[in-house]
Amino acid sequence: MFPLFLLATAASAATTTDLAYVAANFENAGLGSVFPSFAPEAVLDASFGSSKVAIGQPVTQDTAGTRPELTVDAGDAFDASGNYSLLLVDANIVGWADSQNLHWLTNGVTLSGNGTSTPDYTAATDIRSYAGPGPAAGSGAHRYVLLMYRQPAQFTAPEGFSATIEDVIPFKVGDYATAAGLDLVAANYFTVENGVASVSVAQTTSVDPATLSVASSSASSSAAASSGAASSGSAAASGSQSQSASKSAASGSPSAPASTNTSGTGKTVPSLFALVAGAVLALF
Ligand SMILES: *[C@@H]1O[C@H](CO)[C@@H](O)[C@H](O)[C@H]1NC(C)=O
Ligand SMILES: *[C@@H]1O[C@H](CO)[C@@H](O)[C@H](O)[C@H]1NC(C)=O
Ligand SMILES: *[C@@H]1O[C@H](CO)[C@@H](O)[C@H](O)[C@H]1NC(C)=O
Numbered sequence: 445m446f447p448l449f450l451l452a453t454a455a456s457a458a459t460t461t462d463l464a465y466v467a468a469n470f471e472n473a474g475l476g477s478v479f480p481s482f483a484p485e486a487v488l489d490a491s492f493g494s495s496k497v498a499i500g501q502p503v504t505q506d507t508a509g510t511r512p513e514l515t516v517d518a519g520d521a522f523d524a525s526g527n528y529s530l531l532l533v534d535a536n537i538v539g540w541a542d543s544q545n546l547h548w549l550t551n552g553v554t555l556s557g558n559g560t561s562t563p564d565y566t567a568a569t570d571i572r573s574y575a576g577p578g579p580a581a582g583s584g585a586h587r588y589v590l591l592m593y594r595q596p597a598q599f600t601a602p603e604g605f606s607a608t609i610e611d612v613i614p615f616k617v618g619d620y621a622t623a624a625g626l627d628l629v630a631a632n633y634f635t636v637e638n639g640v641a642s643v644s645v646a647q648t649t650s651v652d653p654a655t656l657s658v659a660s661s662s663a664s665s666s667a668a669a670s671s672g673a674a675s676s677g678s679a680a681a682s683g684s685q686s687q688s689a690s691k692s693a694a695s696g697s698p699s700a701p702a703s704t705n706t707s708g709t710g711k712t713v714p715s716l717f718a719l720v721a722g723a724v725l726a727l728f
Contacts, residue, residue, distance in 0.1 A: 457559045458487040458517040461653070466631065468651040469499045473587055477541040478618065479628060487517040488592050488630035500650045502585065503634045509576035511548065516561050516592070516630060524555040527595040529626055530563060533617050534577065535587040535633070538646040544617045546609065547588070548574040551601065563592075571601070572609040577636040584645030585635040591617070593626035600624070 463484040470476055490497045490512040497503060497512065518524060532548035535541075549571040555561045579586040600606075602623035621628065 457522075458484075458519045460519070462487050462517070463519050465651065465653055466499060468655075470631070470633070472649065472651050473500060473633065474538045474541070474646075475535060475587065475589065475633065478535050478544070478589075479631065480618075482628050482631065484630055485519050485522040486592070486630040487519075488590055488632045489515040489517060490590055490632050490634070491515075497632070497634045498650065499632055499634075501634050503588075503636055505577055505579075505636050505638060508588065508634065508636055511574035512590070514563050514590070514592075516555055516563070518558045518560070522558060522629065524558045524561060526554075526597070527551070527599060528553040528555065528563070528629075529591075529593045529595055529624070531589075531591040531593070531617065532574065533589050533591065534579070534612075535589050537584045537586060542616075543614050544589075546572050546613050546615050546617075547577065548572055549605065549609070551595065551599065553592075570608070571605055572613075575612050578612070579636055579638045581639040582642035583638065584641040584643060585637040587633050587635055589631060589633040591628060592630040593621060593624075594629050596625040596627075 463486075466484045466487060467482065470479060470482060476482075491514075492503065492507045492510070492512050495507070514530070516524070529549065529551045530553050531546070531550075534545040534547060536544070550565065550568045550573075551571065552568045553563045553565055554567065555563060577586065577588050602620060605620065605624075620626075
């Protein structure tokens with residue numbers, strides 16, 4: 445039954461519009477400044493339990509407490525061979541791009557093939573095992589970004605990231621990817637908010653697929669596929685464009701971009717962070 449399902453869906457992988465939809469949502473959520481050269485080659489779908497998360501959808505801290513099941517829908521040019529690194533990073537609130545927090549990092553993940561596939565963790569190495577979101581109360585909606593990077597053939601983990609990391613550490617995901625020679629091929633994000641924001645923070649809103657100007661041949665199937673995403677995502681829409689509001693969010697909330705878990709990480713992070721920051725600074 446399951447293999448038949450895979451065979452049946454292998455042909456209906458991601459369209460050009462599906463990929464453009466992901467890119468447009470990243471730009472709209474201010475994530476373009478964190479992942480400046482992201483050109484999606486596949487769609488990374490995430491499900492918590494039986495609930496598939498639409499890109500940009502708000503999720504409760506409880507729901508996101510266990511690692512989501514991921515599905516990769518390949519675009520035409522995607523080559524599923526090789527090894528992949530999967531990450532979850534807290535990119536903090538809209539307008540914040542200076543650093544991220546590492547919630548999950550596993551290397552050596554493989555895919556079963558082009559088309560639609562699921563990650564195979566059999567040979568993978570967990571560096572930071574999945575830690576669910578823990579945004580500070582009142583700090584607003586944090587953007588949690590799921591990332592799938594293609595590893596180079598001769599992959600070596602950067603210094604500070606080869607052994608198990610026990611904490612949710614602050615780091616710069618872009619610097620990490622450059623140091624490791626990684627190529628971002630697919631990504632998704634959801635938001636988690638703890639309590640009522642005590643600062644003015646822009647919500648991220650899903651992009652209306654109808655506004656995408658991509659070849660119409662693939663537009664209809666994609667619009668159908670993503671209309672669910674748009675409707676569920678828009679439940680959280682405040683109507684404000686995140687890009688235009690990002691400046692005020694950043695300047696109006698100097699305390700918001702704090703660690704996601706000050707209580708849990710305050711004691712042990714400083715030494716490790718110093719190590720990691722030192723390694724990153726030494727490289728760049
Ligand atoms: C997957 O797609 C890539 C790029 O089109 C291609 O080079 C490769 O041969 C394909 N692999 C399989 C198993 O079909
Ligand atoms: C994937 O990683 C394994 C080790 O985990 C290595 O033996 C293999 O050569 C890698 N494959 C590619 C294509 O990089
Ligand atoms: C946050 O800290 C609390 C208390 O130490 C801990 O139980 C929880 O797992 C931590 N959450 C994260 C995401 O690190």
